[in-house]
Amino acid sequence: MPRRLLALSAAAATVLTLAACGDNGEDEGEDNGAEAAGSGAEVTEVEGGEACAEHEPLMFSDTGVDGLETLVLEFEDFRVALEEATGLEVDFQPMTSRTAASIALENDDLDILLTGPAEYVVLKAEADAIPLVGVTREDYRAAIFKRSDDDSLQSLEDLQGKTLLTKDVGSTSGHLGPLEMLVHAGLDPNAGDVTVVPLDGTEREAFAAGDGDAIGTGIKDLEDLQDLMGEDAVEILEGGPDLPNDLFVARVGLGEECAAYIQEALFENQDVMIEAIVATGENDKYIGSEFVYAEDTDYDDTRRAFEAAGFDNYADLPDEDE
Numbered sequence: 001m002p003r004r005l006l007a008l009s010a011a012a013a014t015v016l017t018l019a020a021c022g023d024n025g026e027d028e029g030e031d032n033g034a035e036a037a038g039s040g041a042e043v044t045e046v047e048g049g050e051a052c053a054e055h056e057p058l059m060f061s062d063t064g065v066d067g068l069e070t071l072v073l074e075f076e077d078f079r080v081a082l083e084e085a086t087g088l089e090v091d092f093q094p095m096t097s098r099t100a101a102s103i104a105l106e107n108d109d110l111d112i113l114l115t116g117p118a119e120y121v122v123l124k125a126e127a128d129a130i131p132l133v134g135v136t137r138e139d140y141r142a143a144i145f146k147r148s149d150d151d152s153l154q155s156l157e158d159l160q161g162k163t164l165l166t167k168d169v170g171s172t173s174g175h176l177g178p179l180e181m182l183v184h185a186g187l188d189p190n191a192g193d194v195t196v197v198p199l200d201g202t203e204r205e206a207f208a209a210g211d212g213d214a215i216g217t218g219i220k221d222l223e224d225l226q227d228l229m230g231e232d233a234v235e236i237l238e239g240g241p242d243l244p245n246d247l248f249v250a251r252v253g254l255g256e257e258c259a260a261y262i263q264e265a266l267f268e269n270q271d272v273m274i275e276a277i278v279a280t281g282e283n284d285k286y287i288g289s290e291f292v293y294a295e296d297t298d299y300d301d302t303r304r305a306f307e308a309a310g311f312d313n314y315a316d317l318p319d320e321d322e
Helices: 002-020 025-038 068-086 098-106 117-127 172-184 203-208 219-229 252-268 270-278 296-308
Strands: 058-062 090-092 112-115 130-135 141-147 163-166 195-198 214-218 234-242 246-250 291-293
Touching: 058 068, 058 098, 068 090, 068 252, 068 270, 098 112, 098 117, 112 117, 117 172, 117 246, 117 296, 130 252, 130 296, 141 172, 141 219, 163 172, 163 203, 172 214, 172 234, 172 296, 203 214, 203 219, 214 219, 219 234, 246 252, 252 270, 270 291
Parallel strands: 058 090, 058 112, 163 195, 163 214
Antiparallel strands: 112 246, 130 246, 130 291, 141 214, 141 234
16 A cells, blocks of 8 residues: 555655664674664564464564654564564554544554553544553553642542643543542533633742642652652652553454464563663663553443543544653
């Protein structure tokens, strides 16, 4: 297909350009790829690649990465490891947005995608994406914070009639996660129980300046809030449960047998794959991650958060990065 061939040519040109920068040409590129992909560990090739042979080259992308150059920088080692694990050709297909990924999955221009929980919910609804493998993230939780001197807030239920600042609409840890916490506490933002004010990157500064009664964001943002407000000026009102995992998905057109084969190859080589993803230093959020089985029902809490945010039609969620 035209778009697939265009991506293949562009990816090949970029990789060749990067390899040409080395002193030893092609041989050095091959050596570096093998070492980076495994960091000394060997990739185990899994039998059964013929189930996917008709779909070569398998096209890979990540919804959180913008542009081919960045995709190559962050995932070339992973691409090499996946090729070695499957015995299949794997290439890059950069995505500019979640919407672009959905269209590419539907049009057979994208085969494997690493994405977040919110994006998955939309991709499942729009393109029937197949969940392959979940990728855990350490301390990946939402939390709702309060000012330490605000004695009126002792529990989430006390947010009734209050104002909650959040990150931009669609952020898993900073918007959807806090909304799900409100729902579990019996509060309905759609009914006006809590006024939710999403802010695009300024929520912490706004809260530090006195706006809102509480702020919902990732639990790891506590240190940033303390830096802005003082260590004793802010505290956790309540921490949320672990959020649904990021995950690899496959397009439905690959078929169950091919999807199962890719899943097996990822699991069989998970240590090598995760090391390949984090080795560049661009994906530190996956340090300490593990691969786990991913089921569609794992993302039902995210769907409920969509609905609490007023997006009963999941595809209506603004197309923003996590």
